[in-house]
Amino acid sequence: MNSLAVQVSGLHKSIGPRVILDGISSQVRPGDVIGVIGKNGAGKTTLLEALLGLSPPTAGSASIFGENSLHMSAGTKARIGFVPQQDELIPMLTGQRQIELTAAFYSHWDGALLKRLAENWEVPLDRRIAVLSGGERQKLSTLLALGNSPDLLVLDEPVSSLDPLARRQFLQQLLEIASDERRAVIFSSHIVSDLERVANRIWILKDGRLLWDGDTDELKNSITRLHIRATRELPATIQLPGVLILRRATDGRTATATVRDLSHESLPVLEQQLQAQIEVEALGLEDIFLELHS
Amino acid sequence: MSAEARLVRTYLLALPLVRWLAAAGALVMALALIGGVKGSVILGLGSLLAVAAPAMLLGPAVRIISSGSSVRLRPAAHRKLLGMMCLVVVLLTLVMVVPQWLLYNLGALPAQGDARGFLEVTSSLRFAMGTWSVLSLMALLFFFVTVKPGHSFAFALLVMLWARFGGRWLDGLSLPFLTLPLTALAGWCAFSLWFLRGPRLASITQRLLQAAGGGRNADFLIRTLQKVQDTGSTGRQPAIRAYLLGSPSLKGLLWASLVVLLPMAPMFLLQMSSHRGPRWFDALSFIGLFPLAGVTQALAATRRARALWLRAGLNRSGLFNLVERELLAASTLVLAPIAVPLGVLSVWGHPQLLAATLCYIAAMAMIALVGMYYAMSLVQRMTFLDYALGMIGLLAWLPLVALLLPAFGSPLRSIATTAVAALVAYALRIYAQRRWEHLDWRVLRPLLRVPGSRI
Numbered sequence: 001m002n003s004l005a006v007q008v009s010g011l012h013k014s015i016g017p018r019v020i021l022d023g024i025s026s027q028v029r030p031g032d033v034i035g036v037i038g039k040n041g042a043g044k045t046t047l048l049e050a051l052l053g054l055s056p057p058t059a060g061s062a063s064i065f066g067e068n069s070l071h072m073s074a075g076t077k078a079r080i081g082f083v084p085q086q087d088e089l090i091p092m093l094t095g096q097r098q099i100e101l102t103a104a105f106y107s108h109w110d111g112a113l114l115k116r117l118a119e120n121w122e123v124p125l126d127r128r129i130a131v132l133s134g135g136e137r138q139k140l141s142t143l144l145a146l147g148n149s150p151d152l153l154v155l156d157e158p159v160s161s162l163d164p165l166a167r168r169q170f171l172q173q174l175l176e177i178a179s180d181e182r183r184a185v186i187f188s189s190h191i192v193s194d195l196e197r198v199a200n201r202i203w204i205l206k207d208g209r210l211l212w213d214g215d216t217d218e219l220k221n222s223i224t225r226l227h228i229r230a231t232r233e234l235p236a237t238i239q240l241p242g243v244l245i246l247r248r249a250t251d252g253r254t255a256t257a258t259v260r261d262l263s264h265e266s267l268p269v270l271e272q273q274l275q276a277q278i279e280v281e282a283l284g285l286e287d288i289f290l291e292l293h294s
Numbered sequence: 295m296s297a298e299a300r301l302v303r304t305y306l307l308a309l310p311l312v313r314w315l316a317a318a319g320a321l322v323m324a325l326a327l328i329g330g331v332k333g334s335v336i337l338g339l340g341s342l343l344a345v346a347a348p349a350m351l352l353g354p355a356v357r358i359i360s361s362g363s364s365v366r367l368r369p370a371a372h373r374k375l376l377g378m379m380c381l382v383v384v385l386l387t388l389v390m391v392v393p394q395w396l397l398y399n400l401g402a403l404p405a406q407g408d409a410r411g412f413l414e415v416t417s418s419l420r421f422a423m424g425t426w427s428v429l430s431l432m433a434l435l436f437f438f439v440t441v442k443p444g445h446s447f448a449f450a451l452l453v454m455l456w457a458r459f460g461g462r463w464l465d466g467l468s469l470p471f472l473t474l475p476l477t478a479l480a481g482w483c484a485f486s487l488w489f490l491r492g493p494r495l496a497s498i499t500q501r502l503l504q505a506a507g508g509g510r511n512a513d514f515l516i517r518t519l520q521k522v523q524d525t526g527s528t529g530r531q532p533a534i535r536a537y538l539l540g541s542p543s544l545k546g547l548l549w550a551s552l553v554v555l556l557p558m559a560p561m562f563l564l565q566m567s568s569h570r571g572p573r574w575f576d577a578l579s580f581i582g583l584f585p586l587a588g589v590t591q592a593l594a595a596t597r598r599a600r601a602l603w604l605r606a607g608l609n610r611s612g613l614f615n616l617v618e619r620e621l622l623a624a625s626t627l628v629l630a631p632i633a634v635p636l637g638v639l640s641v642w643g644h645p646q647l648l649a650a651t652l653c654y655i656a657a658m659a660m661i662a663l664v665g666m667y668y669a670m671s672l673v674q675r676m677t678f679l680d681y682a683l684g685m686i687g688l689l690a691w692l693p694l695v696a697l698l699l700p701a702f703g704s705p706l707r708s709i710a711t712t713a714v715a716a717l718v719a720y721a722l723r724i725y726a727q728r729r730w731e732h733l734d735w736r737v738l739r740p741l742l743r744v745p746g747s748r749i
Contacts, residue, residue: 013736016675049735050736054736055735055737056733071609074607077603077605080604082604088598088600088601090537090540091540101532102533105530105606106605
């Protein structure tokens with residue numbers, strides 16, 4: 001069995017003149033919970049759909065469990081669970097009927113898990129899907145993706161319509177599911193605090209490129225904000241190693257800088273150079289996301 | 295600039311398809327005008343090219359914009375949107391009428407035929423009224439298509455019944471030419487009342503219907519259909535069918551087709567012996583149903599096939615075959631409610647016409663297949679060829695078939711039509727099959743649902 005759940009190399013996707021994905025390469029191992037973040041239009045959904053073979057890439061390739069995602073075997077497909085951004089439920093059916101029909105596609109179906117989750121998440125399975133709320137439909141879509149006990153679970157903004165309570169409950173369950181070391185989860189969301197709670201790895205997409213691909217903690221340690229306060233006016237050009245953003249205050253004596261891979265040993269030297277006090281602030285994932293996109 | 299005018303401008307300039315077609319139409323019209331009276335047919339086609347897309351998309355656009363769940367525009371913007379709809383229809387009418395007026399100067403000619411009595415209207419005014427009516431009804435009809443397809447069929451049925459029987463009634467009053475404008479006017483009045491006060495009216499109607507039904511939900515027909523669809527086994531085949539066609543059982547589809555099409559078939563049959571003159575339009579509507587059924591089913595199934603990509607375990611060509619098989623079964627059931635009454639009526643009333651009727655049904659079935667394969671080929675970004683094929687089919691081929699193919703006419707014409715349609719369907723099948731190899735569900739996403747109850 002291939003040890004990688006997903007392997008992406010040089011994935012490039014254009015629709016007409018617009019480049020959506022621009023040379024994405026990465027790997028996902030069993031046990032990884034990957035949070036995908038990016039602005040609207042950054043290419044999150046396209047990336048997830050290209051990974052699953054729903055959208056052929058213009059160049060490069062994606063493979064799942066060692067098979068090219070455009071030509072996956074039935075066995076490999078049966079190991080995948082997918083929650084699309086826009087659900088694919090059948091409005092005329094009841095939730096229960098939809099589950100039964102979906103189960104017909106799989107040789108292994110964990111009905112007991114679904115029953116338990118439906119009760120926990122309060123999904124009214126006896127009602128027609130057409131009359132369910134957006135959040136209920138989203139929960140039902142997630143249930144359908146979990147029924148076949150997938151080894152790779154891909155969720156495209158699965159919590160966007162859920163209330164905070166339901167979101168917390170959902171993420172809790174997701175953590176339980178992901179705690180199984182044989183499973184990999186790829187999870188896109190705009191709610192960065194949720195990703196911070198769940199994901200052990202982060203993909204940050206910007207303009208179709210993977211701006212960050214690594215551990216969540218490593219990302220948080222890597223990006224820091226420096227508050228520089230000088231007693232006299234700071235020089236016109238401030239040379240800081242790994243600076244991403246530099247903002248000067250109007251008084252000319254203070255500045256903030258967001259830097260990558262700050263070496264704490266270099267701080268005293270910098271302080272001396274600038275004749276300033278430098279305070280280091282650790283950033284949360286949301287702040288990092290904002291800084292990287294500002 | 296008033297809000298309504300700004301909305302009109304935004305609507306007409308926002309969609310690339312509308313812009314391209316309008317530009318092409320304007321070019322054709324200009325060429326036709328230079329060519330003089332000889333270019334009248336080309337002028338008509340040019341006008342139609344410029345007007346067809348904005349007229350058809352107007353209803354859905356207003357529906358989507360006014361949806362409570364899309365944007366919160368209530369209540370003032372509903373009046374503005376209504377104003378915008380009226381303005382667009384008037385503008386499109388002018389696009390149709392003014393070039394004709396320039397070409398013929400019809401306004402100077404006296405009225406012909408049955409326009410008499412106290413309303414001595416000119417031919418150009420009659421043409422303008424007729425055009426305005428058709429465009430108005432088209433906009434209103436397509437608005438309802440986006441609310442609930444069942445409503446649109448009911449609306450179309452009412453319009454057709456009125457056009458057929460209301461005309462006779464008005465004939466007694468010597469005003470038959472007013473049938474269509476009066477229908478459109480009544481349509482606008484009813485629509486305005488509903489659109490501006492929709493939620494309140496809907497609630498009153500619902501309560502009245504509930505009271506009439508002894509407290510039962512008035513939606514009983516839909517529920518009955520749902521029961522038919524929502525039962526049965528849970529094997530792989532019903533599951534595939536449910537995901538592709540929206541129902542695990544073909545029984546539901548048959549019932550729905552019967553409910554929609556059965557009342558329409560005899561009505562059309564009564565006037566299908568000749569397609570000359572005004573009956574050509576009726577014939578076109580009837581013939582248009584077949585490719586329309588093929589196209590809508592295939593478009594929906596192709597989009598829904600996305601849900602089977604991971605579940606059914608098939609590759610793209612396997613999925614193509616699966617979708618094709620299911621669509622053929624479904625199309626047969628959709629055609630059956632028309633074909634069976636046609637056959638029965640022929641045998642019963644005019645046994646000598648049975649062969650002609652069967653040939654006619656075969657031609658219609660093949661035209662439906664053309665629509666189906668055309669829609670199945672639209673699985674990538676639309677190209678110029680896709681647009682051109684659609685336009686040729688819609689604006690040239692179907693009108694020609696409607697003109698040349700009476701239901702009880704010569705079987706030879708039906709056989710020729712069947713043969714041509716079969717060739718086109720086969721070519722489109724090959725084209726569709728090739729395009730499915732690179733099917734991109736990123737382009738072909740499920741259609742956004744517009745909640746029907748929240749206007």
